[in-house]
Amino acid sequence: MLLIPCPWCGPRDEIEFRYGGQAHVAYPADPSALTDAEWADYLFMRDNPKGDWSERWMHAAGCRRWFNAVRSTVTHEIRGAYRIGEEPPP
Amino acid sequence: MTSRRLDAGGRGIDRARRIGFTFEGRALSGSEGDTLASALLANGVDVVSASPILGRPRGVFSAGVEEPCAFVEVTAPRFEPILPATAVRLVDGLVAVGRPGVGQLPADDAGAPAADHRHLHVETIVIGAGIAGLRAAVSAAREGDRVLLVDERHWLGGTASASDDVDGTAAPAWIAAAAAELAAAPEARVLTEATALGIYDDGYVVVYERSTPIARVWHVRAARVVVAAGAHERPIAFADDDRPGTMLASSARLYADRFGVLTGTRAVVFTTNHSGHDGALALADAGLEIAAIIDVGNGGPASDRARARGIDVRNGWAVTGTEGDPRVSAVHAAGPGGVADTFDADLLLVAGGWNPAVQLWRGINGGLRYDEARACFLPDGTGPRWLEIVGAAAGEGLPTVTPFWFTPAEDLTRHFVDLQRDSTVADVLDAVSRDLRSTEHVKRQTYIGTAIDQGRTSGVLTAAIVNQAWGAGPGAQGPTNARPPYTPVPYSVLAGRDRGPTLLDPVRTTPIHRWHVAHGATFENVGQWKRPWYFPGGPAEDLHTAVARECLAVRQAAGVMDASTLGKIELTGPDVATFLDRIYTNRMSTLAVGSIRYGLMLGLDGMVFDDGVAMRLADDRYLITTTTGGAAKVMDHVEEWLQTEWPDLRVYATSVTEQWATLAVNGPKARAVLAALGTDIDLEAAAFPFMAWRDGEVAGMAARVARVSFSGELAYEINVPGHYALAMWEAVIDAGAPLGLTPYGTEAMHVLRAEKGYVIVGQDTDGTVTPHDLGMSWIVRKDDSDFIGKRSLRRPDTVRPDRKQLVGLLPADRDRWIPEGAQLVALSDAGATPPVPMLGFVTSSYRSPILERTFALAMVKGGRDRIGTTIVAATTDGPIEVEVTAPIFHDTEGTRRDG
Numbered sequence: 001m002l003l004i005p006c007p008w009c010g011p012r013d014e015i016e017f018r019y020g021g022q023a024h025v026a027y028p029a030d031p032s033a034l035t036d037a038e039w040a041d042y043l044f045m046r047d048n049p050k051g052d053w054s055e056r057w058m059h060a061a062g063c064r065r066w067f068n069a070v071r072s073t074v075t076h077e078i079r080g081a082y083r084i085g086e087e088p089p090p
Numbered sequence: 091m092t093s094r095r096l097d098a099g100g101r102g103i104d105r106a107r108r109i110g111f112t113f114e115g116r117a118l119s120g121s122e123g124d125t126l127a128s129a130l131l132a133n134g135v136d137v138v139s140a141s142p143i144l145g146r147p148r149g150v151f152s153a154g155v156e157e158p159c160a161f162v163e164v165t166a167p168r169f170e171p172i173l174p175a176t177a178v179r180l181v182d183g184l185v186a187v188g189r190p191g192v193g194q195l196p197a198d199d200a201g202a203p204a205a206d207h208r209h210l211h212v213e214t215i216v217i218g219a220g221i222a223g224l225r226a227a228v229s230a231a232r233e234g235d236r237v238l239l240v241d242e243r244h245w246l247g248g249t250a251s252a253s254d255d256v257d258g259t260a261a262p263a264w265i266a267a268a269a270a271e272l273a274a275a276p277e278a279r280v281l282t283e284a285t286a287l288g289i290y291d292d293g294y295v296v297v298y299e300r301s302t303p304i305a306r307v308w309h310v311r312a313a314r315v316v317v318a319a320g321a322h323e324r325p326i327a328f329a330d331d332d333r334p335g336t337m338l339a340s341s342a343r344l345y346a347d348r349f350g351v352l353t354g355t356r357a358v359v360f361t362t363n364h365s366g367h368d369g370a371l372a373l374a375d376a377g378l379e380i381a382a383i384i385d386v387g388n389g390g391p392a393s394d395r396a397r398a399r400g401i402d403v404r405n406g407w408a409v410t411g412t413e414g415d416p417r418v419s420a421v422h423a424a425g426p427g428g429v430a431d432t433f434d435a436d437l438l439l440v441a442g443g444w445n446p447a448v449q450l451w452r453g454i455n456g457g458l459r460y461d462e463a464r465a466c467f468l469p470d471g472t473g474p475r476w477l478e479i480v481g482a483a484a485g486e487g488l489p490t491v492t493p494f495w496f497t498p499a500e501d502l503t504r505h506f507v508d509l510q511r512d513s514t515v516a517d518v519l520d521a522v523s524r525d526l527r528s529t530e531h532v533k534r535q536t537y538i539g540t541a542i543d544q545g546r547t548s549g550v551l552t553a554a555i556v557n558q559a560w561g562a563g564p565g566a567q568g569p570t571n572a573r574p575p576y577t578p579v580p581y582s583v584l585a586g587r588d589r590g591p592t593l594l595d596p597v598r599t600t601p602i603h604r605w606h607v608a609h610g611a612t613f614e615n616v617g618q619w620k621r622p623w624y625f626p627g628g629p630a631e632d633l634h635t636a637v638a639r640e641c642l643a644v645r646q647a648a649g650v651m652d653a654s655t656l657g658k659i660e661l662t663g664p665d666v667a668t669f670l671d672r673i674y675t676n677r678m679s680t681l682a683v684g685s686i687r688y689g690l691m692l693g694l695d696g697m698v699f700d701d702g703v704a705m706r707l708a709d710d711r712y713l714i715t716t717t718t719g720g721a722a723k724v725m726d727h728v729e730e731w732l733q734t735e736w737p738d739l740r741v742y743a744t745s746v747t748e749q750w751a752t753l754a755v756n757g758p759k760a761r762a763v764l765a766a767l768g769t770d771i772d773l774e775a776a777a778f779p780f781m782a783w784r785d786g787e788v789a790g791m792a793a794r795v796a797r798v799s800f801s802g803e804l805a806y807e808i809n810v811p812g813h814y815a816l817a818m819w820e821a822v823i824d825a826g827a828p829l830g831l832t833p834y835g836t837e838a839m840h841v842l843r844a845e846k847g848y849v850i851v852g853q854d855t856d857g858t859v860t861p862h863d864l865g866m867s868w869i870v871r872k873d874d875s876d877f878i879g880k881r882s883l884r885r886p887d888t889v890r891p892d893r894k895q896l897v898g899l900l901p902a903d904r905d906r907w908i909p910e911g912a913q914l915v916a917l918s919d920a921g922a923t924p925p926v927p928m929l930g931f932v933t934s935s936y937r938s939p940i941l942e943r944t945f946a947l948a949m950v951k952g953g954r955d956r957i958g959t960t961i962v963a964a965t966t967d968g969p970i971e972v973e974v975t976a977p978i979f980h981d982t983e984g985t986r987r988d989g
Binding site for chain 2: 001002003013014018020026027030031032034036039040043056058060064065066075076077078084085
């Protein structure tokens with residue numbers, strides 16, 4: 001079970017959180033202007049890297065805030081968590 | 091049966107404290123400090139259980155959790171279906187019987203062991219309290235760490251012998267000093283009979299402690315995890331290597347040293363390394379006669395030392411087989427050039443080398459490498475940064491081994507490799523001959539490693555045999571992965587207190603619940619909620635009769651339903667109307683204060699996500715309702731979009747599901763019921779139209795009344811704060827009784843709404859259904875503004891003409907009820923040999939008292955174009971012909987909603 005560093009509450013057990021998939025996949029400014037392929041890309045396609053990536057979490061049983069974290073998909077190690085609107089840790 | 095307990099010695103037992111126990115119905119006794127295995131050995135019990143498949147007699151083979159033979163069922167003091175006798179602490183009144191490696195659970199779970207769960211945060215957890223573990227724990231405690239030290243055995247010091255030297259001190263004194271230092275350290279805690287079941291991410295360790303009257307599961311979060319799990323000795327395969335009296339050499343040494351038990355009188359030692367010789371000499375000191383040391387190696391200092399003691403050492407020899415019934419009485423061995431010999435012996439001690447206990451290390455992705463000299467897999471130093479491994483588990487102190495896995499022979503069918511699966515070298519070679527190369531595949535062919543011990547004694551041996559058979563190097567492949575739990579744990583222990591009807595999952599009831607109970611309601615579970623399913627009119631009234639009566643009451647007079655479980659979210663803020671326009675398919679910003687609008691929410695994929703109504707309470711305030719089961723996910727959805735995509739919108743969402751209770755009064759006499767209750771709200775349709783809400787006083791209580799109908803009838807939903815709900819309900823029942831009002835449950839509600847073709851999200855939809863599929867295009871706005879899911883409604887897949895669409899079904903036989911979920915096929919395919927193309931399936935199916943017939947809703951491919959045709963529901967009771975209709979069966983003009 002991961003120990004997730006909520007940027008608002010500090011490190012807490014994974015069971016308190018809801019997972020939200022890849023971070024920084026912004027809702028398109030004008031979906032109606034997108035081709036079917038572009039929309040499908042937004043809707044269905046996500047990165048699947050081996051190594052660090054940014055993902056979304058929500059502290060469902062705590063402050064109920066969404067935030068982002070950089071986690072290794074190989075070791076599950078979380079390198080850092082950051083609030084919505086902040087930059088990922090270097 | 092002879093006592094094998096020595097007259098003196100046994101530093102781990104208290105001879106003055108006798109422990110009475112029962113094995114296989116016989117009253118026996120042991121000493122405080124014994125394991126069940128040591129007590130059985132002391133009592134001369136040679137055969138503990140039968141082997142699981144072949145039924146061969148088996149005795150105690152080891153002295154720990156690596157045991158593959160001596161399995162027992164313990165019935166007292168605490169039921170355990172299957173445990174190795176080597177891992178059971180002897181306690182007064184213990185009752186056990188042998189079990190052939192397979193446990194049997196009792197018919198009910200009354201005897202399932204309970205457990206408490208505790209949480210602990212430490213800087214350092216050390217797993218294993220042998221010398222290395224004690225050293226690590228003491229060192230961490232001296233640094234000021236909070237320390238947890240756990241060991242599966244009931245003593246500290248692991249398998250250390252009295253004669254071992256630790257830092258210049260005799261092991262027992264060193265262990266006592268370390269234990270005393272930990273006991274005195276304020277932040278150190280030591281648990282015995284406590285097994286680390288698994289190590290998980292970020293230093294999370296689950297420990298199962300059995301020393302307390304009620305077992306405990308510890309959830310430990312540690313900054314640093316130190317594995318000091320030791321090493322398990324492994325056997326060598328030869329003919330009849332499972333005969334009672336055959337035992338791991340180090341285990342025999344532990345039984346003598348710790349328990350004062352000599353496990354035989356005259357022994358042959360079969361070894362690949364000097365630990366065998368050392369063990370033989372120590373046991374000789376304790377009084378065991380050593381018939382011979384059969385050493386596969388070519389000799390060395392250890393052989394010389396043994397010879398100097400007058401022991402017959404055969405270098406370059408191997409044991410070829412055993413005789414005895416049931417216990418070993420003779421051991422056959424062969425040497426270079428075909429020489430052979432037979433030794434009279436009642437004990438055969440096997441020292442095949444050592445397997446570091448790396449299961450926990452490996453389970454959290456610690457890396458391994460093969461070590462040629464010690465012929466075993468050792469940690470390679472890679473793994474999570476917070477994880478360490480020390481002592482014998484890291485290879486420390488393990489002897490150099492002459493690799494020798496099995497004694498070659500013509501017949502390998504009694505060379506047992508996995509004694510708990512009765513699997514032999516012949517079975518492994520048979521798997522190889524079927525071209526299986528991976529040990530994972532060989533495992534699945536032979537079942538080796540699938541038993542309770544997860545291949546502790548057999549895994550490395552099997553891997554070596556496979557590697558050898560394929561001509562690969564000895565480290566080419568390792569054993570299969572052992573997975574948590576490290577040793578078995580009852581499910582009831584993992585469940586802890588979270589069992590039974592109230593603690594497994596929360597039960598939610600409405601403020602009116604006790605009235606429902608008092609009036610005999612039958613309940614159904616809707617998510618965590620208990621909702622009245624129907625209200626039997628008496629003991630003789632069944633579901634169908636009660637539901638028909640409730641439905642007719644609503645259609646012909648009035649009914650009241652407890653709709654308090656509907657999810658309710660209050661949204662406030664200057665941008666609330668903008669936000670609602672984005673999450674509903676229709677416009678909510680144009681809703682007037684005092685009015686109500688039905689709305690659909692879609693997922694981004696365009697599929698129906700939830701539905702409900704929105705009431706505009708003020709310019710900047712709405713109350714929206716959700717389905718009973720969808721309340722939490724809609725709240726999540728609202729929060730997610732507000733926080734992650736539209737943080738600029740000034741909107742605040744509050745769940746008020748439990749603050750408001752909702753009483754739905756439906757039926758042509760609903761207005762009369764409200765009037766009878768007494769209210770200052772003008773009930774006339776012109777003043778209080780359909781889809782409007784009014785605040786006022788009802789029956790002397792402040793209420794918000796909404797003209798929303800889920801039955802198609804005139805309806806008033808009375809919303810009151812939860813504390814008033816029961817009083818309001820009783821008032822409605824009293825005021826409505828003279829008008830024929832009856833309480834009704836969810837089943838009648840389902841029938842009534844289906845007669846009108848109102849869908850239930852989650853019953854008629856399944857996450858693959860768009861509003862257009864439901865025939866609800868009218869609720870999808872056509873202007874340029876965006877809403878969640880809108881773009882997906884133009885995807886090629888969502889505009890296919892052959893998508894499944896909501897339709898009604900009328901069985902040709904008016905009395906025939908179609909099971910929900912029934913598959914629908916073309917008429918021409920009725921009775922055809924499967925497979926036949928499926929047109930769709932039934933989502934809702936009922937008997938309608940008002941229609942006096944059965945009817946159903948269904949999702950059917952291109953269904954709207956099939957209206958008027960006949961298709962067939964395929965059921966296990968044969969095909970049912972049905973007419974496809976529009977999904978509305980009653981009051982198609984909608985004239986009844988104003989009463």
